[in-house]
Amino acid sequence: MPHFIVECTENLRDSADFQPLFAQVHEYMAGTGIFPIGGIRSRVHWIDTYRMADAAADYAFVHITLKVGHGRDEATRKAVGDHLFGLVKTHFAKLMEDRYLALSFEMVELHPVLNYKHNNVHARFK
Numbered sequence: 001m002p003h004f005i006v007e008c009t010e011n012l013r014d015s016a017d018f019q020p021l022f023a024q025v026h027e028y029m030a031g032t033g034i035f036p037i038g039g040i041r042s043r044v045h046w047i048d049t050y051r052m053a054d055a056a057a058d059y060a061f062v063h064i065t066l067k068v069g070h071g072r073d074e075a076t077r078k079a080v081g082d083h084l085f086g087l088v089k090t091h092f093a094k095l096m097e098d099r100y101l102a103l104s105f106e107m108v109e110l111h112p113v114l115n116y117k118h119n120n121v122h123a124r125f126k
């Protein structure tokens with residue numbers, strides 16, 4: 001972790017290109033100096049079964065959960081969240097002009113004790 005976890009409706013599969021967004025997210029997070037690059041992971045879960053609003057149009061949504069370790073103060077987490085949601089909004093700005101789309105983002109702190117890690121990627125960046 002941190003985990004940048006995207007839930008995205010299947011109707012965006014051809015138009016939402018996540019790799020450029022992930023590259024920006026990783027670059028920013030690593031650049032803050034408070035997230036170890038070897039722990040940053042991003043992924044998309046495509047959702048093929050959903051209902052949105054009145055289901056009367058081809059609505060789409062992207063919900064992102066960022067899970068981070070315990071201990072960073074709220075001002076720090078807020079600054080990170082504000083920046084990341086800004087990247088997300090910019091990434092989807094054109095699509096937002098063209099179709100119905102709901103974007104949302106939340107940051108979740110992992111439990112200070114019940115959070116288990118075993119990761120040999122960090123050594124590569126030492």
Ligand SMILES: O=C(O)C/C(=C\C=C(/O)C(=O)O)C(=O)O
Pocket residue numbers: 001002034035036038039040067068069070110115117118119
């Ligand atoms: O503390 C956490 O679990 C999340 C985290 C970093 C995690 C790793 O580096 C890892 O799983 O190897 C964080 O910095 O928020």
